[in-house]
Amino acid sequence: xxxxxxxxxxxxxxxxxxxxxxxxxxxxxxxxxxxxxxxxxxxxxxxxxxxxxxxxxxxxxxxxxxxxxxxxxxxxxxxxxxxxxxxxxxxxxxxxxxxxxxxxxxxxxxxxxxxxxxxxxxxxxxxxxxxxxxxxxxxxxxxxxxxxxxxxxxxxxxxxxxxxxxxxxxxxxxxxxxxxxxxxxxxxxxxxxxxxxxxxxxxxxxxxxxxxxxxxxxxxxxxxxxxxxxxxxxxxxxxxxxxxxxxxxxxxxxxxxxxxxxxxxxxxxxxxxxxxxxxxxxxxxxxxxxxxxxxxxxxxxxxxxxxxxxxxxxxxxxxxxxxxxxxxxxxxxxxxxxxxxxxxxxxxxxxxxxxxxxxxxxxxxxxxxxxxxxxxxxxxxxxxxxxxxxxxxxxxxxxxxxxxxxxxxxxxxxxxxxxxx
Amino acid sequence: xxxxxxxxxxxxxxxxxxxxxxxxxxxxxxxxxxxxxxxxxxxxxxxxxxxxxxxxxxxxxxxxxxxxxxxxxxxxxxxxxxxxxxxxxxxxxxxxxxxxxxxxxxxxxxxxxxxxxxxxxxxxxxxxxxxxxxxxxxxxxxxxxxxxxxxxxxxxxxxxxxxxxxxxxxxxxxxxxxxxxxxxxxxxxxxxxxxxxxxxxxxxxxxxxxxxxxxxxxxxxxxxxxxxxxxxxxxxxxxxxxxxxxxxxxxxxxxxxxxxxxxxxxxxxxxxxxxxxxxxxxxxxxxxxxxxxxxxxxxxxxxxxxxxxxxxxxxxxxxxxxxxxxxxxxxxxxxxxxxxxxxxxxxxxxxxxxxxxxxxxxxxxxxxxxxxxxxx
Numbered sequence: 001x002x003x004x005x006x007x008x009x010x011x012x013x014x015x016x017x018x019x020x021x022x023x024x025x026x027x028x029x030x031x032x033x034x035x036x037x038x039x040x041x042x043x044x045x046x047x048x049x050x051x052x053x054x055x056x057x058x059x060x061x062x063x064x065x066x067x068x069x070x071x072x073x074x075x076x077x078x079x080x081x082x083x084x085x086x087x088x089x090x091x092x093x094x095x096x097x098x099x100x101x102x103x104x105x106x107x108x109x110x111x112x113x114x115x116x117x118x119x120x121x122x123x124x125x126x127x128x129x130x131x132x133x134x135x136x137x138x139x140x141x142x143x144x145x146x147x148x149x150x151x152x153x154x155x156x157x158x159x160x161x162x163x164x165x166x167x168x169x170x171x172x173x174x175x176x177x178x179x180x181x182x183x184x185x186x187x188x189x190x191x192x193x194x195x196x197x198x199x200x201x202x203x204x205x206x207x208x209x210x211x212x213x214x215x216x217x218x219x220x221x222x223x224x225x226x227x228x229x230x231x232x233x234x235x236x237x238x239x240x241x242x243x244x245x246x247x248x249x250x251x252x253x254x255x256x257x258x259x260x261x262x263x264x265x266x267x268x269x270x271x272x273x274x275x276x277x278x279x280x281x282x283x284x285x286x287x288x289x290x291x292x293x294x295x296x297x298x299x300x301x302x303x304x305x306x307x308x309x310x311x312x313x314x315x316x317x318x319x320x321x322x323x324x325x326x327x328x329x330x331x332x333x334x335x336x337x338x339x340x341x342x343x344x345x346x347x348x349x350x351x352x353x354x355x356x357x358x359x360x361x362x363x364x365x366x367x368x369x370x371x372x373x374x375x376x377x378x379x380x381x382x383x384x385x386x387x388x389x390x391x392x393x394x395x396x397x398x399x400x401x402x403x404x405x406x407x408x409x410x411x412x413x414x415x416x417x418x419x420x421x
Numbered sequence: 422x423x424x425x426x427x428x429x430x431x432x433x434x435x436x437x438x439x440x441x442x443x444x445x446x447x448x449x450x451x452x453x454x455x456x457x458x459x460x461x462x463x464x465x466x467x468x469x470x471x472x473x474x475x476x477x478x479x480x481x482x483x484x485x486x487x488x489x490x491x492x493x494x495x496x497x498x499x500x501x502x503x504x505x506x507x508x509x510x511x512x513x514x515x516x517x518x519x520x521x522x523x524x525x526x527x528x529x530x531x532x533x534x535x536x537x538x539x540x541x542x543x544x545x546x547x548x549x550x551x552x553x554x555x556x557x558x559x560x561x562x563x564x565x566x567x568x569x570x571x572x573x574x575x576x577x578x579x580x581x582x583x584x585x586x587x588x589x590x591x592x593x594x595x596x597x598x599x600x601x602x603x604x605x606x607x608x609x610x611x612x613x614x615x616x617x618x619x620x621x622x623x624x625x626x627x628x629x630x631x632x633x634x635x636x637x638x639x640x641x642x643x644x645x646x647x648x649x650x651x652x653x654x655x656x657x658x659x660x661x662x663x664x665x666x667x668x669x670x671x672x673x674x675x676x677x678x679x680x681x682x683x684x685x686x687x688x689x690x691x692x693x694x695x696x697x698x699x700x701x702x703x704x705x706x707x708x709x710x711x712x713x714x715x716x717x718x719x720x721x722x723x724x725x726x727x728x729x730x731x732x733x734x735x736x737x738x739x740x741x742x743x744x745x746x747x748x749x750x751x752x753x754x755x756x757x758x759x760x761x762x763x764x765x766x767x768x769x770x771x772x773x774x775x776x777x778x779x780x781x782x783x784x785x786x787x788x789x790x791x792x793x794x795x796x797x
Binding site: 113128129137148156163170174177198279280413 | 446448491494500502507508510512515517520521525526527529530533538539540541542543544545546548554558561562564565566581582585587589591641642643644645646657664668777778779781
């Protein structure tokens, strides 16, 4: 088995910050979706998101910073948590054998919006020069490189929901190919008013619940009448009444490490990455991942990409049913409790999968009361899987539990990661 | 491509007054706009450049011959993506279509649709080293996965927002861009796209398509030093060159030519010169180096993709394009930068350097097809 150790997990999510808190929340089946508090929402727009609240980034920084976009903050906190979790002593490492691979879709969008605002208001000669470098899609990557002195393999993926998972996939391959001993990899996505407003206007989000129009009033209010007024706003992956997704924010970074490095450091892997499969469709990525397992064996659970979108969930459900011949292993959707975190979604789902391997509980798909797809074994409540909790005891032994973490982008990109104890 | 090569060989200068937007309020009024390209209203100009470049490369590679389209991947690289579309969103013009059109991954989607490539799609941004970083990533995809061919496109367009920011950073000159010249006082940004099709060597030979060159290796890292300044002694760039040469299993002695990052800023050129000396020692003086940015300007996310294309042409034609406007030598830049006149020079193995704001460096090693072992 071509595998790479996960020795540190740094989740920064709406249900918990840090591996222990996140694991506890996953086990308890907590949900991080709530009314937005971080910024004002438009009068008619959606009200819900999965925000990371009360995060004091200063607690996690090694040096003072004059400016940080929230995207960079989330990634910095996730990086610090992952490094600490892995017990990495950076001063003892060969820095050029330490790599960094990050994924983010909208990067520092709030800073870009702020820069755009000054340009529109004051013209090109009065734009703030210090803000401009923070608008680059790779700025979070650069700031982490500088903060941690990461001088080895570096790459930055942007613009797809799969970008965070792709950073992990590349780190996995690079370690196997000997390009680095240790790679910090994952994704981050921040919410801000500007990004939320863009999504709220897109028709992709689950719309705000509207009161039934009282008979005889507002006959010309076509907006109110054209919506399906009976559905509550919410994230309902794979459910028949799903009507769009709920945005979220967060980050999850991992310390990924070669077997040799694990031995050298005497580190204890939390789990192993056993494969990473990219494709242009859900079906192709899942099929390739299944090819990793011996015949007749299946993953014990699938952490799906489903977010409650009408078309996206259906496409993924059909692919799952196809690959698993009409009857799937248990499926759960992390976005139902951490929100649609775009490029951070794959890494956050991987963190949830690692938590599941630790305590044996597949978290429930919140919000969904039934599954619209016959044969798709959707976890509506928490589910126990067998053979868990052995990761730390059987360091280099054969593995028993294998989970798939699937991510997908509506533009036609999909990545399935295989993780095992 | 023939027009590009002709211009490089003859030392044509591409910097002119900007026409894309009204420059009356701007301090910097000259730049390198793509000329002779009929831009349509939509999509974003950046995407039109990316698509056009990808189509030309795919036609040369006869990419349509690959029957299983799911084995054809697309990797795009850019600093700014579809920035005009993003600005429209920020100006309040919002709906689902506009959101899709403004996503950073849109270029990959556009290219994949144009070429009927149904394999994985990726979008990479690593500042001004994006193009080389994407080439390196594509090479690793071919090494590590069953993908047969990857279309790599580095692209960027001049937008008013990016132009305002780049001007505010005070890295641009209103004079000439003259890399390695003592009088240099800044770079000049430009735009465009460069596309390369990378394919497994055995696969390409099997279907009888002409292989233009071989990509032997790459190295991408970060100085981990400072957001805006290169580390003055060139440690990070030198390290990226070492990573690339080690990855390619090429000794420094085997390198015949360097296509430099060569931006024309006060900092970059001596730093890069030092980095080259670190790797090649005394021999550095005998390696012809060129900066095609002296002609093209700095095409941002497209820059290193275009430089990789120039390097491929150098390998094939045995001609090194000149570094133009290099008249007054700088004691800190004391290598052979092929000043002002293209030079006939046999090149078997070359490296192409790139670096960017925030400290990333990315270097690729390219070799003449016949000379190398028949890889990718």
